[in-house]
Amino acid sequence: MQNTYKVIIIGSGFGGQCAAINLKKRGEDDFLILERRDFMGGTWCQNAYPGAAVDVQSLLYSIESEPYDWSQMFAEGKELQQYTEHVITKHGLREKTRVKSNVKQIEWHDHEQLWHVLLDGGDVLKAQFVVNASGPLSTPVYPNFKGRDTFKGKTFHTNNWDNNYQHAGKRVAIIGSGASAAQVIPAIAPDVKHLHVFQRSPHWVLPRPDRTFKPWERKLLKIDPIRRLARSAIYWGLESRVIAFKYSDFALKQIAQREALHHIKKQIKDPELRRKVTPDFTIGCKRIILSNTLYPAYCRDNVTLHDKADGIAEINERGIVTQSGEQIDLDCIVYSTGYDATDGVISYPVIGRDNTRLSDVWSEYPRAYLGTTVPGFPNLFIVTGPNTGIGHTSAIFVIEAQMHYIMQAIDRVQKGNAAAIEVKAEAEEKYTQFIHTEMDKTVWKTGGCTSWYKSKSGHVVAMFPGFSYTYLQMAKKFKQRDHEIVLKKPVDLPRRPGKAKLKVVEAA
Secondary structure, eight states, X not given: OOOEEEEEEEOOSHHHHXXXXXXHHTTOOOEEEEOSSSSOOTHHHHOOOTTOBOSSOTTTSSOTTOOOOXXXXXXXXHXXXXXXXXXXXXXXXXXXXXXXXXXXXXXXXXXXXXXXXXXXXXXXXXXXXXXXXXXXXXXXXXXXXXXXXXXXXXXXXXXXXXXXXXXXXXXXXXXXOSHHHHHHHHHHXXXXXXXXXXXXXXXXXEOOOOOBOOHHHHHHHTSHHHHHHHHXXXXXXXXXXXXXXXXXXXXXXXXXXXXXXXXXXXXXXXXXXXXXXXXXXXXXXXXXXXXXXXHHHHTSTTXXXXXXXXXXXXXXXXXXXXXXXXXXXXXXXXXXXXXXXXXXXXXXXXXXXXXXXXXXXXXXXXXXXXXXXXXXXXXXXXXXXXXXXXXXXXXXXXXXXXHHHHHHHHHHHHXXXXXXEEEOHHHHHHHHHHHHHHHTTSHHHHSOOOOTTBOTTSOBOSBOSSOHHHHXXXXXXXXXXXXXXXXXXXXXXXXXXXOOOOOSEEEO
């Protein structure tokens, strides 16, 4: 069984799929995708909770070279899963994937000039290049409430929804009120006996301009020039939002925030409930939720929204005890408490040159050149790494932008018959300074909220502080001066007197 590859891709979601497709387009077939679960597909195959849907228009939330016959403007989870399966099958990626293969550690072996990838169970695979595409939203977070493990009812995270559990007629609590919760709440509220929503802080909510495509529209969108034009119109419309996020406080507060306040007033009549759902920070500081159904769900007689003042004091075997001392008996507790998307960008240990640990390099906060490469870690590429998140457009657009850089880097090694490529420390430092200087101008830094966009250090490390088009141009323009090429080590043969050793590192 083969154990050494040119490229190992960790993760089979859209990041892994894009990496594999780009390698195949270059004629490179010596790669393996590792997937820790027993199925492929990433986010939309894993997140099977009720109401799951994307918050970016389907035409844009898709791989550019892989159009699809979408049924509606904002695709729901089932259709996104079908699209994922379509891409996997079309490109034969299932045959290039090893499932049930959880990465325990990766380590660079300089004498071999290869990465060693250690899997659960003890298997070790080797690769010249590693592309980490495990994704930033793959490690669920469970708050450490007092007595959390004593509850005798059903418990799960939205990331691992138990579809065998029958929630109808049950007393259910959802902890969290972010993007996933905003989809689950309206989906299950009509069925449960009573739903308690525990909100740490509210999010701004805007109307969701969704609709089902008519048959004639779907036919038109199958015509490639029309599809491209529609996709481009959506892209530039969304791209304009950066003007508000970064450059126009007026656009945020007087346009977007006013629309959100109007949305509250239109859908909620109760003054106390309005107070609970109205944030005290500038819109955009946290992820904006698009929903037409969340506020009506809060207004149901069988739904209770608990704000921070009436939050969780502890969990016991019967359910939840609130800060006011009320005992709430429950059959099920659902954690919709997000992911470790900043300090936990990569969930397994990464050991680079000179036994350098990525966790030590990132001890203050995660950082990477173009959010993709780190000095001291040759031939390692991080898909959706630090500061590549996007708050206004499609994450797949940024993933595809990263592929321009990753593939150019690999090409330079291959064409130069070299061993490795590594970004220079001064190039990464300059890029990181640029990112955080620009970040100071954004609502994510100045909006007055606490969000998962920030690391424990207070740095915003999830988001790119500007236009996605700017990032694309940066990724396309490969800067040779920012990198070093590591030559292949010479075969250890007896040397004639007077012959000099070959250099191992040279500027690219």
